[in-house]
Amino acid sequence: MIVVDESTDATPAIVLEYAARGVRLLRPAQNRGRCGARNVGIRSARGDVVVILNADVFPPPDFLERIIRHYERGADYVLVESRVANTEFLLPRYMQAMHEATYRGAEWIEWTEGYSCRREAALDVGLFPEDVPIPIPAGEDAYFGARMARKYRKVIDRSIVVPHVMPHTWQSFWAQHRGRGRGTPLCRVFLDGLPLWLVASRAGLRTARWLLSAILLVPGMAVAARLSAHSRRGWRDIPGFFAAWHVSQLAQLVGAWAGIGELMRHNGRRRPE
Incomplete structure (x- = not known):
């Protein structure tokens, strides 16, 4: 089917x-x-x-x-x-x-x-x-x-x-990871029953951690080096994996905030006049 x-x-x-x-x-x-x-x-x-x-x-x-x-x-x-x-x-x-x-x-x-x-x-x-x-x-x-x-x-x-098959262009890669990020707050609120303020607070902390890692560079490089051990190209993939990790993290954050925005609008429509 x-x-x-x-x-x-x-x-x-x-x-x-x-x-x-x-x-x-x-x-x-x-x-x-x-x-x-x-x-x-x-x-x-x-x-x-x-x-x-x-x-x-x-x-x-x-x-x-x-x-x-x-x-x-x-x-x-x-x-x-x-x-x-x-x-x-x-x-x-x-x-x-x-x-x-x-x-x-x-x-x-x-x-x-x-x-x-x-x-x-x-x-x-x-x-x-x-x-x-x-x-x-x-x-x-x-x-x-x-x-x-x-x-x-x-x-x-x-x-x-x-x-x-996985997305091989940056545009499709971004769209996939943004979708994953958008699903996170929806799951947390609708399936876990967490309050929206707590979900938004967690997204804020994750955003701060990503900004810090982008400034310091070291966390992203460490992830890329670890992942390169699982690639047939080895260390030659470190620069590309570094970029992919940061794009993935950013796309998921953008998606998460988009999902939080949807939840806020949904809650606004539910409020009695």
């Missing part, structure tokens, strides 16, 4: 060309963002196990055959390894290095590309959070994973590697 909500290109027409081969096109009646699109797909699924794939993911041909073995042994959800495919470009190489430095060998993770779970378990934990006043653009998968972890059995199989 392909769920198409915000597409402005020829995606629906392309999907319809595969209808005879069993590919279903789903068009939500109302655009509820990524969460709503995923929920439409899960509710419409007919199988016992659902696999949730973003548009930039292309699993290997034997992916389903390999994950189903874990479900036959009692798994409720399966996490796999992901790998950025287009690492010939600097920014995807940076993202792969960041992934390896952060998640390699981690057992605490609750979400990965190529995430799969039993459909009934997903329905039981309430699916993805779509009933919020402002659609959440990023971060919602961690909350879904955490709810699954409270009740269901996880299996991590890092021998299954799912390639995916």
Whole structure:
């Protein structure tokens, strides 16, 4: 099933060309963002196990055959390894290095590309959070994973590697990280129940820390040097990784303040006259 909500290109027409081969096109009646699109797909699924794939993911041909073995042994959800495919470009190489430095060998993770779970378990934990006043653009998968972890059995199989494509231009890189930043305050307020003043205060502290790191240069260089150990280009990627880290941090801050502004406007509309 392909769920198409915000597409402005020829995606629906392309999907319809595969209808005879069993590919279903789903068009939500109302655009509820990524969460709503995923929920439409899960509710419409007919199988016992659902696999949730973003548009930039292309699993290997034997992916389903390999994950189903874990479900036959009692798994409720399966996490796999992901790998950025287009690492010939600097920014995807940076993202792969960041992934390896952060998640390699981690057992605490609750979400990965190529995430799969039993459909009934997903329905039981309430699916993805779509009933919020402002659609959440990023971060919602961690909350879904955490709810699954409270009740269901996880299996991590890092021998299954799912390639995916990351933005390779500065413009698309900025847009992706701004979206991630924008999702943070929305998650904190709508899902964690934190007051907006506390979320804004934390964003202010993070902004101050980034400004200090930009002035001192050393923190960014330290991050870039650490990440370069996970790049095939080694130390030659340090300057590029330094720039990518600062752009990522700034984009997320800009996104966070944009999300805070949306929340302030939403709260303003809710106040009685």
